[in-house]
Amino acid sequence: MKINNWxxxxxxxxxxxxxxxxxxxxxxxxxxxxxxxQGSGDSRVPVTFKVGEFAGEYNPADIRGSYSFGHxxxxxxxPLTELGTAFGLGAIENLADFRxxxxxxxxxxxEEDVEIGxxxxxxFVALYTGLPYLLSDTTYLPQPAVDILxxxxxxxxxxIVFLDSHSVDITGIQIGVSVTSPKSQQNMKHQ
Amino acid sequence: xAAQEDSNETGRAGKTRKGASxxxxxxxxxxxxxxxxxxxxxxxxxxxxxxxxxxxxAFLSSASLHAVCPFGGVVxxxxxxxxxxxxxxxxxxxxxxxxxxFALALLVGPAFCGWACPLGSFQEWLGKPGxxxxxxxxxxxxxxxLDSYLRYLxxxxxxxxxxxxxxxxxxxxxxxxxxxxxxxxxxxxxAVSALIILGVVIVAxxxxxxxxxxxxxxxxxxxxxxxxxxxxxxxxxVATCIDCKACDRACPMNIDVSESGTVxxxxxxxxxxxxxxxxxxxxxxxxxxxxxxxxxxx
Ligand code: SF4
Numbered sequence: 001m002k003i004n005n006w007x008x009x010x011x012x013x014x015x016x017x018x019x020x021x022x023x024x025x026x027x028x029x030x031x032x033x034x035x036x037x038q039g040s041g042d043s044r045v046p047v048t049f050k051v052g053e054f055a056g057e058y059n060p061a062d063i064r065g066s067y068s069f070g071h072x073x074x075x076x077x078x079p080l081t082e083l084g085t086a087f088g089l090g091a092i093e094n095l096a097d098f099r100x101x102x103x104x105x106x107x108x109x110x111e112e113d114v115e116i117g118x119x120x121x122x123x124f125v126a127l128y129t130g131l132p133y134l135l136s137d138t139t140y141l142p143q144p145a146v147d148i149l150x151x152x153x154x155x156x157x158x159x160i161v162f163l164d165s166h167s168v169d170i171t172g173i174q175i176g177v178s179v180t181s182p183k184s185q186q187n188m189k190h191q
Numbered sequence: 192x193a194a195q196e197d198s199n200e201t202g203r204a205g206k207t208r209k210g211a212s213x214x215x216x217x218x219x220x221x222x223x224x225x226x227x228x229x230x231x232x233x234x235x236x237x238x239x240x241x242x243x244x245x246x247x248x249a250f251l252s253s254a255s256l257h258a259v260c261p262f263g264g265v266v267x268x269x270x271x272x273x274x275x276x277x278x279x280x281x282x283x284x285x286x287x288x289x290x291x292x293f294a295l296a297l298l299v300g301p302a303f304c305g306w307a308c309p310l311g312s313f314q315e316w317l318g319k320p321g322x323x324x325x326x327x328x329x330x331x332x333x334x335x336x337l338d339s340y341l342r343y344l345x346x347x348x349x350x351x352x353x354x355x356x357x358x359x360x361x362x363x364x365x366x367x368x369x370x371x372x373x374x375x376x377x378x379x380x381x382a383v384s385a386l387i388i389l390g391v392v393i394v395a396x397x398x399x400x401x402x403x404x405x406x407x408x409x410x411x412x413x414x415x416x417x418x419x420x421x422x423x424x425x426x427x428x429v430a431t432c433i434d435c436k437a438c439d440r441a442c443p444m445n446i447d448v449s450e451s452g453t454v455x456x457x458x459x460x461x462x463x464x465x466x467x468x469x470x471x472x473x474x475x476x477x478x479x480x481x482x483x484x485x486x487x488x489x
Pocket of ligand 1: 442444461462464
C-alpha cells in the first residue's frame with residue numbers, strides 16, 4: 001500500500017481533527033487552566049500524590065486560577081478566615097467565592113517582577129499543610145501569610161529563608177478586590 | 192539485450208512523462224494543508240489576545256498556544272507521571288495532541304513537521320526567495336562535515352529542555368521558542384531571547400531550508416526517532432532508479448535518498464517531495480509505502 005499526497009493530507013487532517021473530536025466526545029479535551037483533576041469549577045477534584053509518604057493527599061501544585069478560596073479551604077482543611085487574612089482579604093464579604101485568578105488583579109499595583117497570584121496560594125497551602133512543593137523564586141506572599149506560616153506551620157530553615165526573602169508588606173497597598181462572577185470567569189479561563 | 196534496454200528506456204520515458212505532468216498539481220495539496228494549519232494557529236493566537244480584551248472570534252478556539260502544542264505534552268511527561276500534574280500552562284489538550292502526533296508518526300513518520308507545523312511551513316516559505324537568490328547554492332551553505340554533527344544538536348536541545356522543565360516545573364522553553372515568539376510577538380509576553388532566536392531563524396531560512404527543524408527543534412528530534420520504525424517508509428526501487436538524483440535535490444532535509452533503499456534518516460519529515468509523484472521522474476521508483484517495491488529495496 002502506498003501513501004500519496006492526497007492520502008497523506010487526508011491522514012494528517014483526519015487523525016488530528018478526528019483525535020480532537022474523539023477526545024471532546026469523551027470529555028477529555030481541555031485547553032483551559034482548569035486543572036488536571038476531574039470535574040470543573042468548584043466541583044473539580046485535584047490530583048493526588050501517587051507515591052511516597054503523601055500518597056493520596058491532594059497536590060497543591062494542581063491548584064488552578066479557577067479554584068475559589070472556599071473550595072481550597074474545604075479540600076486542604078484550612079480555615080477560610082485564615083486564607084482571607086493571609087492574603088489581606090479579611091474584609092471582603094464573599095470570601096468563599098474569591099478565586100485565585102482574582103488575586104493577580106487584587107495585587108496589580110505591586111512593583112515590577114513581584115507577583116502575588118495563584119502560585120502564591122499553592123505555596124501557602126503547601127507550607128501550611130506540610131505538603132511538598134517546588135518553591136519558585138518569582139513567587140511572593142503577603143506578609144500576613146508569612147506570619148501565619150511562621151506561627152502555625154512546621155517549616156524547615158530553607159523555607160523560612162525563602163519566606164523572609166519573598167514576603168510583601170501589604171500595609172498601605174490599595175487592594176483592588178473584586179470577586180469574579182461565574183460569567184466573567186469564562187473570560188478568564190485561559191491562563 | 193539492446194532491444195530489451197530500448198524497451199526499458201521507452202517504458203521509463205513513458206512513465207516519466209506521466210509522473211512529471213502530475214507534479215505541480217499534487218504538490219499544492221501539502222501547501223494547502225500547511226496554509227490551513229498556519230492560518231488556524233495564527234487565528235487561535237489572535238483570538239487568545241482578543242479574548243483578554245473581552246472580544247472573541249465566534250466558533251474559534253481562544254486557547255493559549257501552549258494548550259494546542261503537542262510538544263507541551265512531551266515536556267510535561269515527567270511531571271505527569273511523578274506528581275500527576277501538568278507543567279504550569281500545559282493542559283490535557285497538549286497531552287492528547289502529543290498522543291495523536293505520536294500515532295501519526297508511528298504510521299508515516301514526522302508528517303506533523305512536514306505538513307502541519309506552522310513554524311516549519313514558515314521557514315519553508317521564507318526559503319523560497321532564498322532559493323531564487325542563491326539558486327543551486329541554497330541549502331548547501333553549511334559544510335557537509337559540520338552539518339552532519341550539527342544535525343544531532345537538536346537532541347542536546349531536547350535533553351536540556353526535558354531536564355530543566357522536569358526540575359523547575361515551568362515551561363521555561365517558551366523564553367527560547369521561536370514558534371511561541373512567531374505567534375505572540377505582538378503581545379509583549381515574549382522574552383527577548385525568543386524574539387532574537389526567531390530573528391536568527393528568519394535570516395537563516397534565506398540560506399538553509401528549515402534551519403530550526405534541522406539543528407535545534409527538540410520536538411523534531413522526538414518525532415525523528417519514529418523514522419527508524421514507522422510503518423509506511425520512503426523506499427527507492429533500485430531496479431528502476433535511473434540515478435538522476437532528482438530525489439536528493441528535492442529533499443529539503445538534504446537526505447541522500449538516491450543512496451538509500453529505505454529512508455530511515457532521523458531528519459526525514461515525510462514531506463513526500465522525493466517521491467515519484469512529486470520529483471522522481473520514474474513512476475513507482477520512490478514511494479512511501481508498506482511492503483517491498485517490486486524491483487527490490489534495501
Ligand atoms: S524529500 Fe523524502 S526523504 Fe526528504 S524529508 Fe521529504 S520525504 Fe523525507
